[in-house]
Amino acid sequence: MTGIDAPAKINLALHVTGRRADGFHLIESLVVFTELGDRVSVETSGDDVFRLEGQESQVLAGEDAGNNLVVRARDMLRADAMRSARDLSPVQICLDKRLPVASGIGGGSADAAAALKLLCQHWDYHPGAETLSRIALDLGADVPMCLDGRPLIARGIGEALTPVELGFPLDMVIVNPRVGVSTPKVFHALECRENPPLPKPQGLGDREHFIAWLRQARNDLQPAAQRMVPEISQCLSALETAGARMARMSGSGASCFGLFADAAEALAAAQKLKQDQPDWFIAATKTLTAT
Ligand SMILES: C[C@](O)(CO)[C@H](O)COP(=O)(O)OP(=O)(O)OC[C@H]1O[C@@H](n2ccc(N)nc2=O)[C@H](O)[C@@H]1O
Numbered sequence: 602m603t604g605i606d607a608p609a610k611i612n613l614a615l616h617v618t619g620r621r622a623d624g625f626h627l628i629e630s631l632v633v634f635t636e637l638g639d640r641v642s643v644e645t646s647g648d649d650v651f652r653l654e655g656q657e658s659q660v661l662a663g664e665d666a667g668n669n670l671v672v673r674a675r676d677m678l679r680a681d682a683m684r685s686a687r688d689l690s691p692v693q694i695c696l697d698k699r700l701p702v703a704s705g706i707g708g709g710s711a712d713a714a715a716a717l718k719l720l721c722q723h724w725d726y727h728p729g730a731e732t733l734s735r736i737a738l739d740l741g742a743d744v745p746m747c748l749d750g751r752p753l754i755a756r757g758i759g760e761a762l763t764p765v766e767l768g769f770p771l772d773m774v775i776v777n778p779r780v781g782v783s784t785p786k787v788f789h790a791l792e793c794r795e796n797p798p799l800p801k802p803q804g805l806g807d808r809e810h811f812i813a814w815l816r817q818a819r820n821d822l823q824p825a826a827q828r829m830v831p832e833i834s835q836c837l838s839a840l841e842t843a844g845a846r847m848a849r850m851s852g853s854g855a856s857c858f859g860l861f862a863d864a865a866e867a868l869a870a871a872q873k874l875k876q877d878q879p880d881w882f883i884a885a886t887k888t889l890t891a892t
């Protein structure tokens with residue numbers, strides 16, 4: 602089987618700046634990806650098969666496989682090929698699920714983006730960047746950014762991407778209280794939809810300067826998510842108590858990240874947090890600086 606990583610997405614900052622007529626929100630988000638992620642593998646098969654494994658696969662095993670974003674990505678790519686009369690062979694796809702589901706770190710979106718990349722390679726079918734981006738956006742607002750996979754600013758509803766040259770990795774701990782959060786419900790619960798834009802990133806070559814800048818940015822979804830899931834506040838306090846330089850929620854939650862001075866501090870904090878909260882998902886990881 603040939604495999605590809607599906608890195609978790611972290612919204613270091615997420616400003617909600619407006620709302621489109623169709624109800625989707627306009628965002629400005631500084632996004633990075635981490636070494637921590639799922640893994641998607643593929644091999645030729647007599648029939649289409651979708652297999653789930655991994656310690657976070659249980660929730661998805663109880664759902665209709667046809668709704669899984671990996672299967673939807675496969676079917677949308679195949680449907681696109683059919684339009685130019687290309688018949689793409691059956692495949693067995695395995696999703697090794699390591700990221701908690703519905704947790705604000707874009708697991709499903711990462712899997713869909715990885716599946717698109719992997720299947721384009723496997724089938725030697727290359728529909729072009731524009732078509733691929735359209736398929737990605739049809740799968741979800743976070744899928745285009747996951748397809749890009751580099752540090753970036755996402756605008757629009759998440760599809761207008763500008764790469765950011767972040768000159769260093771960030772050592773972080775991701776904490777999830779194991780309470781799933783519905784993204785539409787959090788957007789719906791917002792008290793304000795027209796917030797100040799994301800300030801221009803500073804300190805992209807200097808970690809201390811960058812973290813000082815980042816503290817002044819926000820996640821505008823955080824207050825609404827905290828009202829819905831009080832455990833988010835507990836995660837943020839726990840990260841701060843464990844020595845995080847700053848802690849914030851990612852996406853629509855409930856996962857929170859804490860930034861640490863180095864990998865050793867992140868690892869030590871993760872170990873301590875696991876002792877205190879054995880039922881939470883807790884992982885030390887590092888951001889990817891480029892693909
Ligand atoms: C919160 C973020 O994760 C930040 O990166 C994204 O904005 C959400 O991305 P996603 O989970 O891929 O979202 P989708 O699956 O496309 O949308 C789920 C629902 O969230 C709401 N939604 C999503 C994205 C957006 N910019 N505005 C919205 O209002 C819509 O009600 C939508 O029906």
Ligand SMILES: Nc1ncnc2c1ncn2[C@@H]1O[C@H](COP(=O)(O)OP(=O)(O)OP(=O)(O)O)[C@@H](O)[C@H]1O
Nearest residue numbers: 669670702703704705706707708709710712743852
């Ligand atoms: N491969 C997949 N992995 C996770 N969830 C999936 C997948 N395919 C479909 N889903 C569905 O998508 C929903 C959202 O899951 P996901 O883990 O992508 O959320 P998230 O981390 O909050 O994403 P985002 O940060 O993009 O909003 C789940 O409740 C699940 O039913």
